[in-house]
Amino acid sequence: xxxxxxxxxxxxxxxxxxxxxxxxxxxxxxxxxxxxxxxxxxxxxxxxxxxxxxxxxxxxxxxxxxxxxxxxxxxxxxxxxxxxxxxxxxxxxxxxxxxxxxxxxxxxxxxxxxxxxxxxxxxxxxxxxxxxxxxxxxxxxxxxxxxxxxxxxxxxxxxxxxxx
Numbered sequence: 728x729x730x731x732x733x734x735x736x737x738x739x740x741x742x743x744x745x746x747x748x749x750x751x752x753x754x755x756x757x758x759x760x761x762x763x764x765x766x767x768x769x770x771x772x773x774x775x776x777x778x779x780x781x782x783x784x785x786x787x788x789x790x791x792x793x794x795x796x797x798x799x800x801x802x803x804x805x806x807x808x809x810x811x812x813x814x815x816x817x818x819x820x821x822x823x824x825x826x827x828x829x830x831x832x833x834x835x836x837x838x839x840x841x842x843x844x845x846x847x848x849x850x851x852x853x854x855x856x857x858x859x860x861x862x863x864x865x866x867x868x869x870x871x872x873x874x875x876x877x878x879x880x881x882x883x884x885x886x887x888x889x890x891x
Contacts, residue, residue, distance in 0.1 A: 741786060744769065748777055749787065756790040793883075801849040803856055803877070804833070808842040809864060810872040818869045819843070825867065831859050842874070 741749075747767045751758060758766075764774035781787040796804070811818055819837075826835050826846065834847040846864075850856045856875070864873050 740784075745777060745781060745786070748774070748781065752778075752787065752790075796849050799849075800851050803852055804847065804849045804881070805856060805878055806876045807846045807848060807860060807864065808874045808876070809844040809846060809870055810841065811843045811869050812871040813869070814843070822867065822869045825863075829859075829863055831855075831863070842872075847878075 744767055748763065751763055751766055760775050760778070761771050763778070764771040767774060769777070778787065796802075809822075811822060822844070823835070823837075826832050826844075829848075831848045831850055832846055833849050836845040836847075837843065838845055848856070848859065850859055860873065860875060864870050
């Protein structure tokens with residue numbers, strides 16, 4: 728699992744045009760620079776320079792294609808809440824390295840509260856979930872407790888950040 732610690736851009740340095748660029752790209756990351764420039768009222772060269780600056784400062788983290796998990800035979804997703812035995816950096820680091828090796832893991836959230844991690848997993852079916860949880864987590868010495876919650880549905884918010 729890559730180290731996701733980064734220096735975040737100062738929100739005060741993101742102006743209304745930058746926010747518009749981010750909103751349009753969140754809605755359609757395949758938009759051409761020329762289309763984007765027209766929508767935000769900039770020359771294409773100025774728009775491209777802003778997009779590159781947003782990428783370089785970490786404001787724009789990347790682009791991705793969202794794939795229906797069913798094409799991989801995935802019919803079940805869940806969050807597995809994990810509580811570690813010890814709250815020590817070596818245990819967390821070892822656990823995070825382990826998570827990075829698991830193809831079923833779609834996302835990892837290091838959280839505060841009763842649990843230490845929420846792990847989003849995608850599996851073929853209930854039997855796969857059971858076997859995965861037992862082999863990937865129950866056998867780990869760092870893990871003190873795990874609890875599974877099935878995900879019935881999920882929807883991304885394409886307008887995230889638009890009103891902030």
